[in-house]
Amino acid sequence: MSRNFELLQQAGSAWEVPPPVVKEPKPFIPIPLGHKRRKAKPAPARAYPSMDRFAGDEALRLAQRIFLQQAEEPPKVVVFAGIDHGNGCSRICVDTAAALRTYHLGSVCIVEGNFRTPSLPDLFGTTNHCGLTNALLSGEPIRSFTKPVQTEGLWLLSAGALAPDSHGLLNSSRLGVRFDELRREFDYILVDAPPLTRYPDAIALSRAADGLVMVLEAHATRRDVARKVTENLRATQVQVLGVVLNKRTFPIPETLYRSL
Numbered sequence: 177m178s179r180n181f182e183l184l185q186q187a188g189s190a191w192e193v194p195p196p197v198v199k200e201p202k203p204f205i206p207i208p209l210g211h212k213r214r215k216a217k218p219a220p221a222r223a224y225p226s227m228d229r230f231a232g233d234e235a236l237r238l239a240q241r242i243f244l245q246q247a248e249e250p251p252k253v254v255v256f257a258g259i260d261h262g263n264g265c266s267r268i269c270v271d272t273a274a275a276l277r278t279y280h281l282g283s284v285c286i287v288e289g290n291f292r293t294p295s296l297p298d299l300f301g302t303t304n305h306c307g308l309t310n311a312l313l314s315g316e317p318i319r320s321f322t323k324p325v326q327t328e329g330l331w332l333l334s335a336g337a338l339a340p341d342s343h344g345l346l347n348s349s350r351l352g353v354r355f356d357e358l359r360r361e362f363d364y365i366l367v368d369a370p371p372l373t374r375y376p377d378a379i380a381l382s383r384a385a386d387g388l389v390m391v392l393e394a395h396a397t398r399r400d401v402a403r404k405v406t407e408n409l410r411a412t413q414v415q416v417l418g419v420v421l422n423k424r425t426f427p428i429p430e431t432l433y434r435s436l
Contacts, residue, residue: 234420235271236278242389242417243276243364251386252359254417255289257369257378258391259402264422265391266295269368272389277327282363285322285331289367289381291342294335296368300325307336311354312345318357331362346380355384372405379412387417394421 243250256272258265273284287308288296297304302323311321311333322331335342345351358365367385369378382388388409392402409416 234422235268236275238268238389238418238420239272239275239279244279244281251417252363253355253365253367253385255367255369255378255382255385255388256391257372257382257388259393259397259405260371260373261293263371263391263393263397265371266290266299266368268389268391268420268422269366270296270299273330273364273366274327276364277329280329283329283331283361284364284366285333285358285362286325287333287358287365287367288335289346289369289377291335291338291346291377292370292375294338296332297334300332302332302334304334305337307334308354309336309338309342309345311336312348312350318354319361322361333358343375343377346377351380352384372409373401379409379414382409382414383412387415389418389420390416391420391422 242254256265256269270286273286276282276284286296288294288304289308290296291309294304302325306321308321311318314321318333321336322333324330325332355365365385367381369381369388372378372390378388390402390405390409406416
C-alpha cells in the first residue's frame with residue numbers, strides 16, 4: 177500500500193503547475209527632446225466585416241482555388257454573380273479581393289458591374305460618379321475613373337453616371353476594350369454583377385472576362401433553379417470558375433466542397 181501511495185505522489189508531482197516566472201521590469205529610459213517616435217505599422221484593414229463566421233474562410237479558399245492554384249495561366253478578370261437578389265454576391269466579391277491583398281501579389285480592382293442596384297460605393301463609403309459608364313463613353317485612360325479604397329493596393333471602379341439605358345453599354349464592343357485596359361493596369365479584376373435569374377448583364381460581362389463565380393444562398397437557392405442557370409451559362413459559353421454557398425451556418429468538408 178505504501179508503494180502505491182509513493183507512486184501516486186510522484187505522478188501528482190509531475191502534473192503540478194510550476195510557479196509563474198516574474199520578469200524584472202524594464203528600466204524607464206526618458207526620450208530626448210526632439211526625438212520622433214516611430215509610428216507603429218497599422219494592421220492590414222479589411223474592406224468591411226464578414227457577413228458570417230465562415231465568409232472570411234470562404235473568400236480565402238476561393239482566392240486560392242481560382243487565382244493562386246491554377247496549373248495553367250490563372251484568370252485575371254472574374255465576374256461574381258448571385259443566382260438571385262440577396263445572395264450576398266457583393267460581399268463575397270469584396271471579401272475575395274481583400275483575401276487576394278493578404279498575399280500582396282499585386283493590385284486588385286473591383287468593378288461595379290451592377291447598373292441595376294449598385295451597392296459597392298456605399299459599402300466603401302465613396303461616391304458613384306465617374307465610373308464604368310463614363311469610361312465606356314469617354315476616351316480618357318481607365319485609371320482616371322478608379323478610386324483607391326481602404327485597403328492598400330485595392331481600387332474601385334464604380335458604376336458611374338446611370339441612365340435608363342446604361343445596361344445597354346455592357347453589350348457594346350467598348351466593354352472588351354476597357355476590360356483589356358484594366359488587365360494592363362491591375363493584376364486582378366473582380367466584377368460584381370446583377371443576379372443571373374433577373375438580368376442578362378452577368379453574361380454580357382462574362383464574355384469580356386475570363387469566367388464567372390456563381391454565388392448561391394444556403395437554405396434559399398433552389399437546386400432546380402441553380403441547375404437551369406448553370407445550363408444557360410454553358411449554352412452561352414461562359415466558363416464557371418467556381419461556386420460559393422453563402423450564408424451557411426455549418427462547415428463544408430473539403431471533399432464535398434470540391435464537388436460544388
